[in-house]
Amino acid sequence: MTIKDTQNEIVKEFDELEDWEERYAKIIKLGRELPDLPEDFKTEKNKLDGCQSQVWIKAELENGKILLEADSDAMIVKGLIALLIKVYSGHTPEEILSTPPDFVKEIGIDNHLSPTRKNGLGAMLKQIQMFAVAYKAMAQQK
Amino acid sequence: MNSNLEIANKTSVDEKQTFDVYQVRKDFPILSRRVNDKPLVYLDNAATTQKPDSVIDSMSHYYKFENANIHRGLHFLSELATESYEKARLKVKEFINAMSVAEIVFVRGATEAINLVSNSLCRSEHFGSGDEIIISEMEHHANIVPWQLLCDRKKIKLKVIPINDEGELEIDAFKKMISEKTKLVSVVHISNSLGTINPVKEIIDYAHSFGVPVLIDGAQSAPHIKVDVQDLDCDFFAFSGHKVFGPTGIGALYGKTEYLNMMPPYQGGGDMIRKVTFEETTFDDIPHKFEAGTPNIAGGIGLGAAIDYVNQFDRNVLKEHEDELLKYATEKLLEIDGLKIIGTAKHKASVISFIIKDIHPYDIGTIIDTDGIAIRTGHHCTQPIMQRYNLPATARASFAFYNTLEEVDKLVVGLHKVIKMFR
Numbered sequence: 001m002t003i004k005d006t007q008n009e010i011v012k013e014f015d016e017l018e019d020w021e022e023r024y025a026k027i028i029k030l031g032r033e034l035p036d037l038p039e040d041f042k043t044e045k046n047k048l049d050g051c052q053s054q055v056w057i058k059a060e061l062e063n064g065k066i067l068l069e070a071d072s073d074a075m076i077v078k079g080l081i082a083l084l085i086k087v088y089s090g091h092t093p094e095e096i097l098s099t100p101p102d103f104v105k106e107i108g109i110d111n112h113l114s115p116t117r118k119n120g121l122g123a124m125l126k127q128i129q130m131f132a133v134a135y136k137a138m139a140q141q142k
Numbered sequence: 143m144n145s146n147l148e149i150a151n152k153t154s155v156d157e158k159q160t161f162d163v164y165q166v167r168k169d170f171p172i173l174s175r176r177v178n179d180k181p182l183v184y185l186d187n188a189a190t191t192q193k194p195d196s197v198i199d200s201m202s203h204y205y206k207f208e209n210a211n212i213h214r215g216l217h218f219l220s221e222l223a224t225e226s227y228e229k230a231r232l233k234v235k236e237f238i239n240a241m242s243v244a245e246i247v248f249v250r251g252a253t254e255a256i257n258l259v260s261n262s263l264c265r266s267e268h269f270g271s272g273d274e275i276i277i278s279e280m281e282h283h284a285n286i287v288p289w290q291l292l293c294d295r296k297k298i299k300l301k302v303i304p305i306n307d308e309g310e311l312e313i314d315a316f317k318k319m320i321s322e323k324t325k326l327v328s329v330v331h332i333s334n335s336l337g338t339i340n341p342v343k344e345i346i347d348y349a350h351s352f353g354v355p356v357l358i359d360g361a362q363s364a365p366h367i368k369v370d371v372q373d374l375d376c377d378f379f380a381f382s383g384h385k386v387f388g389p390t391g392i393g394a395l396y397g398k399t400e401y402l403n404m405m406p407p408y409q410g411g412g413d414m415i416r417k418v419t420f421e422e423t424t425f426d427d428i429p430h431k432f433e434a435g436t437p438n439i440a441g442g443i444g445l446g447a448a449i450d451y452v453n454q455f456d457r458n459v460l461k462e463h464e465d466e467l468l469k470y471a472t473e474k475l476l477e478i479d480g481l482k483i484i485g486t487a488k489h490k491a492s493v494i495s496f497i498i499k500d501i502h503p504y505d506i507g508t509i510i511d512t513d514g515i516a517i518r519t520g521h522h523c524t525q526p527i528m529q530r531y532n533l534p535a536t537a538r539a540s541f542a543f544y545n546t547l548e549e550v551d552k553l554v555v556g557l558h559k560v561i562k563m564f565r
Contacts, residue, residue, distance in 0.1 A: 020178070020512040021512065021563075024508070024509060024512070024563065025563060028505075028563060028564065052503070052504045052519055052520045052521075052535055053502060053504040053534075053535070054534060073502055073534060074502035074503075074504035074505050075501070075502060075505050075564060076504065076505050076508050076509075077502075077504060112508075
């Protein structure tokens with residue numbers, strides 16, 4: 001499945017939900033289902049600067065594909081992280097860089113990405129793209 | 143519940159308006175708007191307060207009929223604008239009972255006021271290497287960072303008054319801290335994240351017995367209590383217009399004449415000079431020497447209108463209403479399973495920081511926002527307090543006199559919903 005396919009699937013799932021309460025209930029559920037990362041993973045190095053909630057993220061390259069792991073101390077943020085991982089993890093740097101996160105706006109959670117929210121989510125999205133840029137550059141050097 | 147809220151004015155001697163919260167709410171247009179299709183419940187007043195029509199109208203009136211630059215033209219409008227702006231300064235002077243209008247410097251807000259004192263004192267002979275400044279553990283970043291910047295430049299040491307578990311200053315520790323090295327004490331009057339009302343008069347008296355001047359960060363006290371700088375005898379007092387129902391971008395620094403005269407300006411430009419040649423410039427008198435450039439004229443006028451608005455009520459009656467909100471909200475919140483209030487000082491203003499077990503403040507704030515309830519979540523620009531309590535963040539509900547007991551009830555319902563969703 002392409003990144004775009006996954007995004008379309010998520011948009012479809014959210015379209016079926018009636019109101020904000022149901023949408024947040026779903027996001028919370030996704031947050032709960034995302035495995036907690038071990039404490040030794042939650043280092044300053046892996047932490048993104050967020051004002052309100054803390055976000056930790058790590059990336060690895062396996063067979064040319066970026067595998068993402070992340071966590072947050074706020075459940076809604078963690079649920080949103082789960083969505084970003086679902087969309088972008090397991091894809092090549094080129095795919096990640098060429099597919100913007102359109103679904104964020106379509107399911108109406110773009111307000112969580114605004115800088116005023118300071119929840120680290122916007123920073124996480126940027127970080128995913130940074131990882132992609134870095135791995136792409138590394139691949140080109142070889 | 144209605145009868146509780148309609149607090150009659152008990153001191154009707156000086157013809158103050160009777161306080162009826164439902165009538166008062168009509169003066170604030172934003173309070174009748176809806177958010178997420180629910181009536182707005184605005185409980186983020188410690189961040190900024192809403193504005194009554196009279197404030198909004200005063201600013202639009204100024205731009206429609208009086209706009210001109212002040213202090214420099216002799217044409218009709220310039221004189222009119224100057225008069226309105228200087229009238230606002232007089233209102234500020236009376237609002238905090240300063241001795242003279244010369245002691246009122248218009249600034250952008252409390253943050254700029256503190257930066258002004260820090261930068262000006264830095265240029266004076268007041269501080270020398272090895273001196274000390276005392277602040278407290280419950281300061282807003284605005285009363286920490288300017289001093290750190292100063293300390294770096296002048297090799298001064300910052301000392302910090304600790305707080306106890308209830309969120310009260312350890313006054314004994316303060317008394318042991320002060321010495322002949324201390325050159326300034328700068329403390330917050332009311333904590334924006336704990337709600338604590340500090341015994342600033344006691345602090346000022348004690349500091350003065352060592353000849354040490356005191357700056358009071360009044361950003362949170364000006365909206366909640368009647369401030370009298372002469373009675374407090376503080377040397378500096380800083381507050382922001384937008385927290386006292388006035389516009390953003392305007393505030394005031396009060397400084398005793400002797401200090402303001404001694405302090406050199408830290409910003410230069412128009413409107414603050416007496417004579418400029420390329421060899422030398424002489425400065426205007428206080429307060430103008432601290433007000434370089436065209437000021438926020440409309441903002442000053444709006445602040446004046448906000449002060450007029452507040453002054454139509456007996457401040458004690460407003461305070462009684464806020465105290466009732468604080469008491470009622472504290473009781474109701476504590477009934478919620480797993481909720482803990484951070485900041486349980488004996489003397490508190492209507493600010494309540496809280497946490498709920500196993501639910502991040504971000505999650506609390508996000509969910510109740512969908513019900514139109516605005517609270518603040520985060521560190522409230524007081525990261526040292528968060529470190530003190532070992533918390534990443536708190537949720538905070540802060541009340542103004544236009545809030546109602548029903549709104550407290552709505553907050554409680556909202557929080558129950560949050561708990562249901564996360565547990």
